[in-house]
Amino acid sequence: MKITAEQLTWRVHGSQLLTDVSLSVSPRQTFGLIGPNGSGKTTLLRLLAGLRKPKQGRVLLDDRPMNTMRQRDIAQSVTLVEQQAETTDRIKVRDVVALGRTPFLSALRPWSHQDELIVAQALKDVDMQHMADRFWHTLSGGERQRVHIGRALAQQPKILLLDEPTNHLDIRHQLSILELVRQLPITVIISLHDLNHAMECDRIGVMEGGRLVDTGPPRDVLTPYRLRQTFGVYADIFADPIDGSQVMRFRSAV
Amino acid sequence: MPIALKRSSTEGFWWRWLWLTPLVLFIALMAGTAIGETSIPIETIFKVLANQLFGADYAVDRIDAGIIWNYRLSRAIVAACCGTGLALAGVVLQALLRNPLADPYLMGISAGASTGAVAVAVAGVGAGVITLSIGAFAGAGLAFGLVILLAHAASSGTGGGRGIQAAGAIILAGIAGSQLFNALTAFIITKSASAEQARGIMFWLLGNLSGVRWDNVWMAVPAALFGLIICLWHRRALDAFTFGTDSAASMGIAVRPVRGLLITTMALVTAIMVSMVGAIGFVGLVIPHAMRFIVGSRHTRLVPAAALAGAVFLIFSDILSRILVTGQVLPIGVITSLIGAPAFALILIRGTRTR
Numbered sequence: 001m002k003i004t005a006e007q008l009t010w011r012v013h014g015s016q017l018l019t020d021v022s023l024s025v026s027p028r029q030t031f032g033l034i035g036p037n038g039s040g041k042t043t044l045l046r047l048l049a050g051l052r053k054p055k056q057g058r059v060l061l062d063d064r065p066m067n068t069m070r071q072r073d074i075a076q077s078v079t080l081v082e083q084q085a086e087t088t089d090r091i092k093v094r095d096v097v098a099l100g101r102t103p104f105l106s107a108l109r110p111w112s113h114q115d116e117l118i119v120a121q122a123l124k125d126v127d128m129q130h131m132a133d134r135f136w137h138t139l140s141g142g143e144r145q146r147v148h149i150g151r152a153l154a155q156q157p158k159i160l161l162l163d164e165p166t167n168h169l170d171i172r173h174q175l176s177i178l179e180l181v182r183q184l185p186i187t188v189i190i191s192l193h194d195l196n197h198a199m200e201c202d203r204i205g206v207m208e209g210g211r212l213v214d215t216g217p218p219r220d221v222l223t224p225y226r227l228r229q230t231f232g233v234y235a236d237i238f239a240d241p242i243d244g245s246q247v248m249r250f251r252s253a254v
Numbered sequence: 255m256p257i258a259l260k261r262s263s264t265e266g267f268w269w270r271w272l273w274l275t276p277l278v279l280f281i282a283l284m285a286g287t288a289i290g291e292t293s294i295p296i297e298t299i300f301k302v303l304a305n306q307l308f309g310a311d312y313a314v315d316r317i318d319a320g321i322i323w324n325y326r327l328s329r330a331i332v333a334a335c336c337g338t339g340l341a342l343a344g345v346v347l348q349a350l351l352r353n354p355l356a357d358p359y360l361m362g363i364s365a366g367a368s369t370g371a372v373a374v375a376v377a378g379v380g381a382g383v384i385t386l387s388i389g390a391f392a393g394a395g396l397a398f399g400l401v402i403l404l405a406h407a408a409s410s411g412t413g414g415g416r417g418i419q420a421a422g423a424i425i426l427a428g429i430a431g432s433q434l435f436n437a438l439t440a441f442i443i444t445k446s447a448s449a450e451q452a453r454g455i456m457f458w459l460l461g462n463l464s465g466v467r468w469d470n471v472w473m474a475v476p477a478a479l480f481g482l483i484i485c486l487w488h489r490r491a492l493d494a495f496t497f498g499t500d501s502a503a504s505m506g507i508a509v510r511p512v513r514g515l516l517i518t519t520m521a522l523v524t525a526i527m528v529s530m531v532g533a534i535g536f537v538g539l540v541i542p543h544a545m546r547f548i549v550g551s552r553h554t555r556l557v558p559a560a561a562l563a564g565a566v567f568l569i570f571s572d573i574l575s576r577i578l579v580t581g582q583v584l585p586i587g588v589i590t591s592l593i594g595a596p597a598f599a600l601i602l603i604r605g606t607r608t609r
Contacts (some may be wrong), residue, residue: 071509092550
């Protein structure tokens with residue numbers, strides 16, 4: 001499924017958080033969203049997920065404007081994994097992942113064997129099946145993040161939005177989550193802090209002060225100029241002698 | 255690797271235990287009818303029930319029959335309905351507002367009801383035409399309306415994560431509204447009540463089932479059933495709020511309408527109960543937590559469990575309130591709090607130990 005944003009604007013209490021953002025991500029693409037803290041990545045993802053109505057502009061799923069769709073219909077195609085969603089409830093891992101089936105169930109359409117299979121597969125995908133019966137409050141930050149992603153996968157979205165999913169994860173799980181996400185046969189928009197991870201995306205977009213200042217393939221976008229201008233670091237970029245991919249080495253803050 | 259399939263058993267739970275519900279409820283109701291200042295043998299109760307319900311013609315003592323049918327049975331049924339209504343209101347508010355301290359009176363309902371009752375009973379508003387119950391209901395409705403308006407004004411225009419979020423705004427507005435109406439109540443009492451009137455009002459505020467008759471049953475039963483059906487219908491939505499409103503929305507819940515419907519329904523149910531029997535404390539706070547501890551926090555289990563536990567708890571609290579002090583009926587709120595507070599403490603301690 002294709003997702004398109006047309007001139008999105010969002011403000012809260014007079015402060016402009018997003019200005020005129022237009023963006024289109026083709027089906028099955030993995031789109032990386034990068035930018036310094038407070039540049040509007042989270043706000044943009046919230047608008048794309050249909051959690052907030054843009055003050056101006058609109059979001060389209062394929063060619064269907066999101067503002068004409070019910071929340072339930074949106075959730076059958078798009079879902080967002082938030083950065084930190086916490087609970088004090090005593091809830092098991094399996095039950096959290098099972099929440100992902102919510103948009104497909106109703107008071108009259110009960111839980112089925114099919115739902116059970118989908119939940120089991122999602123648990124396996126995020127490598128959490130051995131912890132399925134653990135309580136939420138016994139999990140580490142990284143495990144919680146993986147469970148949230150599992151919940152999103154159980155929703156079987158056609159567009160998956162991830163807000164810095166690799167935060168809190170150890171390096172092994174950072175890489176395995178990114179690999180999992182890249183292999184999914186769906187459209188993915190993922191905000192990332194680690195710029196070397198962004199190199200693995202099909203395309204990336206750079207946010208700065210609520211504007212999308214550049215989009216394109218990572219090699220074209222992540223230039224020493226851009227790193228200095230937007231991220232405020234001096235960096236060198238060179239090729240990895242093993243596979244020829246680009247690697248960034250950050251030298252110092254501007 | 256084969257995928258390990260293990261049934262989450264949430265759905266099966268229903269059918270395995272549901273048949274127990276009417277049985278437990280029936281036993282509790284019978285106990286509520288049999289036990290009191292004069293104990294009545296269960297045989298007599300069945301005879302009276304058969305006479306009244308199926309037109310049987312057993313010979314029973316007229317006084318016994320009167321106590322059973324007109325006094326104790328209706329009282330036990332209303333107690334059960336209040337317990338169910340208050341416990342469900344607690345479940346819903348704790349789930350939606352993401353606050354473990356949320357209870358049915360959070361939104362100014364009990365404060366508003368007491369103001370309404372006092373205005374009628376003491377200040378003579380309505381000139382004898384309006385009953386205490388109607389006054390209490392009107393007060394509860396007024397207070398709830400004010401609290402919601404205030405919460406709306408405080409949270410409107412804020413986006414996610416910034417400013418006062420809707421859940422926090424409702425809690426703060428509820429505190430402000432309760433304080434206002436409590437002050438109004440105190441004002442009316444000190445201005446115009448005699449000591450005797452003040453004592454009567456005090457008694458009513460702590461919960462009093464002694465005035466309950468059959469016409470109350472026809473209010474209480476539909477209200478409790480309505481609350482139960484709304485909760486069961488939205489059980490998955492209540493689950494979806496586990497990680498907050500944004501997460502609920504991204505799982506397809508239309509947050510504002512669903513939250514509005516659930517909170518308004520529960521406010522209505524609570525207001526009906528409070529206007530009949532006064533503000534019985536602690537049920538709406540303790541029962542949901544106790545049941546979460548026993549059956550877990552998924553609402554497919556929690557809603558029926560809390561509904562049943564609330565009903566049974568209030569029936570037995572009512573029995574205790576009648577037999578604890580000979581010759582005197584205690585306010586039921588005293589009993590619920592006396593049992594509820596230590597029980598709650600126990601849950602808290604055990605709950606933290608398992609972490």
